[in-house]
């Protein structure tokens with residue numbers, strides 16, 4: 001087992017009172033899950049697998065759509081009364097925070113998000129989803145309806161053994177700043193409408 005559920009607590013938020021579950025991976029990385037309602041029945045669970053984005057999730061960056069996507073997922077799950085968000089600490093599509101800042105600096109000079117990763121010696125997307133499958137299993141989730149526009153994430157989760165019954169579109173508003181980023185993801189990374 002490469003990840004272990006360590007402890008859980010309540011997490012009141014403006015949207016709902018979630019449960020917060022802390023996981024520790026074999027490599028020492030800490031990840032969390034937010035859950036609402038009974039997610040262990042065989043009824044498909046509305047789920048989001050969110051990748052850490054400190055700038056978007058916590059610092060209100062308009063360069064990407066991560067913060068609004070996280071908030072929208074929490075709201076949708078609150079409205080549904082049942083669901084799960086895995087918050088994976090795979091900052092910068094897996095290259096880490098400092099390297100993401102380097103990649104942003106390259107984008108300031110005119111490169112797009114894919115070219116910036118490549119010039120720094122990384123793949124466009126270095127994330128892995130094996131731990132997500134283990135986290136779902138340990139939370140007792142049997143099958144999910146996945147909130148995403150990313151086909152690679154959908155396939156990677158299915159390949160890792162997650163039973164994804166349906167893909168649910170998860171678009172938020174584009175800003176003047178995030179427009180090019182989202183256009184590049186659609187053109188070069190296959191992101192769906």
Ligand SMILES: Nc1nc2c(ncn2[C@@H]2O[C@H](COP(=O)(O)OP(=O)(O)OP(=O)(O)O)[C@@H](O)[C@H]2O)c(=O)[nH]1
Nearest residue numbers: 051052053064090091092093100103113148149150
């Ligand atoms: N390397 C790099 N990472 C970025 C950049 N902008 C955002 N990220 C990271 O990208 C991740 C979010 O990935 P996205 O491709 O926006 O969305 P996704 O999670 O793959 O797809 P959705 O499920 O549709 O939201 C987070 O880890 C962000 O930190 C960038 O320009 N360069």
Ligand SMILES: [Zn+2]
Nearest residue numbers: 053056064066
């Ligand atoms: Zn982001």
